[in-house]
Amino acid sequence: MIIVMQATAQDEDVQRVVQTIRQQGLSEHxxxxxxCTIIGAVGDERVFDIAQIEALPQVERAIRIVQDWRxxxxxxxxxxxxxTVRGMALGGHSGIRKIQAIAQTDASSLHLNADSDAALFDPFYTPANPYARAGCFSLENTTQTLHDISQICRQNNKIIVMRIRDSAHLEVALSVQADILYLGGELLANRSLLQEVGSLNIPTIVCKDSHHxxxxxxxxxxxxxxxGNQHVILGDAGTLSLHGEPLRLDVDALVAAKKLSHLPVLANISQLAHRHMDKQTLWALACAAQVDAIIV
Incomplete structure (x- = not known):
């Protein structure tokens, strides 16, 4: 259940609602x-009568929500x-933010596009092929390399987005002061990691996998x-294609996310271009879905 307080509600009015929620064995968010202030009742909300909640002082309305996301x-x-991340607004009516995906690089060869607002780094990527080259980020120099890259991004006023692939990577990302964490689709079912990120006050992109x-x-x-972490961004990096190409932009999912949730939505098109679908067309599709940021 979601309880919307009136604009004139004071702290004591909010606490009165919180006490009512706790008396029924539920927790609040x-x-x-x-x-206005929104209070979410977390738990089995069937114990509540909507009329009873709406009768409390300074409560504007109570809404029973049937979805698993409330x-x-x-x-x-x-x-x-x-x-807002280091002065950059994302979501709302702030326009589309452009994020540059950085492939294999080190501090000496780092090139940041002037027209991008942020840079995405994937330092912990390991290819599925055991004989393929993993990139320049080796275990022994990852932290120092990322510190050097972080300084360059700061000097160029670029937001740092860092992809993590395991809970062990969180410490490194935080130590180099990444501005935004990027969780790939392979981590969507990792509940312990989701809860750990939830305890951090750092913006996080939650990206769905192709089959989700x-x-x-x-x-x-x-x-x-x-x-507790309310700085969450929904991201899509492609879904399964029916036309022979590995992945396609999931426009349907992006539109659905904008309709069902109030969170900012991001499209990652950096790996989706092919001979029949160039990046300009992908960009136009993402814009049509009214996303808030695009990774190129």
């Missing part, structure tokens, strides 16, 4: 916005959430938000 749902918050449904995607984001 509080989101304070510019215009705090991030449009019913809970009608306006688009805007996340929109429900899986939103539930994973909900798990992070429920732990």
């Amino acid at each position: 509080i989101s304070r916005g510019k215009e 705090i991030i749902s449009r019913e809970a918050w009608a306006q688009d959430t805007q996340i 449904r929109v429900r899986d995607w939103l539930v994973a984001a909900e798990q992070i938000v429920l732990r």
Whole structure:
């Protein structure tokens, strides 16, 4: 259940609702916005009568939500959430942010595009082929290399987005002061990692894998938000294609995410271009889906 407080509600009014929730054996999740405060009742909400909740002072309305994602749902918050990272606004009406995907690089050869707002690094990538080259980020020099890259990004006023592939990578990402964490689709079912990221106050992109449904995607984001980290961005890097190409941009999922959730939405098109679908067309499709950021 989502409880929307009136704009004039004071702290004691919010605490009164919280006490009512706790008396029924449920826990609360509080989101304070510019215009009003939203309280989520976490647990079996069938113990509540909506009329009883709405009768409490300074309660505007109570909404029973049937989906498995509640705090991030449009019913809970009608306006688009805007996340600000080192002065860069993402989401809301801030326009589309461009993120440059950096492949294999080191500090000496790093090239940052002038028209990009941020740079995505994937230092922990390991190819499926055991004989393939893993890239320049070796275990022994990863941290130092990332520190050097971090300094260059700061000097060029670029936001640092870092992809992690295991919970062990969190410490490195935090030590080099990554601005945004990027969780690939392979981590969507890793509940312990989602909860760990949820306990951090750092913006996080939750990317779905090619086989995931929109429900899986939103539930994973909900798990992070429920732990306290409300700076979550929904990301898509492609879904299975029926035309021979490995992956295609999941426009349907992007549109659904914008309709079902108030979180910012991102499209990662960096690996989706092929001879029948160039990056300009992919960019146009992502824009048509009204995404908030695009990785190229």
